[in-house]
Amino acid sequence: MxxxxxxxxxxxxxxxxxxxxxxxxxxxxxxxxxxxxxxxxxxxxxxxxxxxxxxxPNENQAEDKGELHKEFFQFVIWLYTKKEERKRLESDTIDSYIKLIKRLDGKLPSYVIHELDKVLVDLFRIKSAIGFDGEFYNFPNSPFEEKKLDYKKLEQFFLSADYLTHLE
Incomplete structure (x- = not known):
């Protein structure tokens, strides 16, 4: 060392x-x-x-809202890419995803937060894993329902008329 x-x-x-x-x-x-x-x-x-x-307290809250919308949109796209390809990539910015999920707590409906918590737990697992255990995400298709991200619930949220108001 x-x-x-x-x-x-x-x-x-x-x-x-x-x-x-x-x-x-x-x-x-x-x-x-x-x-x-x-x-x-x-x-x-x-x-x-x-x-x-x-x-x-943050003086730039108006600017932060726009940034939060952008980060959230990029994160959702990333979630859907992992549905098809579970492999961890070098470009996966795990720390920023963890911070984003923490920032979203209290801003989104509880059923959405519950689903994102499944992703958060898996991100922590990946971040601390050594070797093969950290190569693949489990949240897209875990055999355990309590660990598997329910994409239908996310879609339900996005199809609701007022989903953008939750990020205000």
Whole structure:
């Protein structure tokens, strides 16, 4: 495992965690073959970025609505491409799909959110998978109904007259 170079603008933060958490962290970093410091920096950066994006007031909300419509439309097209070809591609932007699904929570009817949660769980599985387990998405045609995306429910939502008002 290669150590990160110390950079002059980096500072040190010390805090205590319990042994079980430390053990879990060590397991993750050894599988990822990175240092604990790098992993924690990445986790903190991702968490802060999400907090700043979704929980702090945003001056550009009107612009964000248009962007949300665009991202959602692209995501739906991606969902339908996975119905035909389940293989994970390098171009699949899993992190952006995860963030989008989180942003949609509360903006769409609960039955649509329930279906998107199935995709979200599968995206997390793919993101953390190692080897063959991360090569194919399960949500398009899982043999388990509770894990399989119901495309008919999505179509029902899109065919409703007021689906765009949900993204406002």
């Amino acid at each position: 290669k150590r990160d170079k110390i950079v002059r603008d980096h500072v040190t933060i010390n805090f205590r965690i319990d042994k079980a958490l430390k053990s879990r962290l060590n397991s993750i970093v050894s599988r990822k073959n990175i240092t604990l410091s790098k992993y924690l920096r990445d986790v903190l950066e991702e968490h802060l970025s999400e907090f700043e994006r979704y929980e702090l």
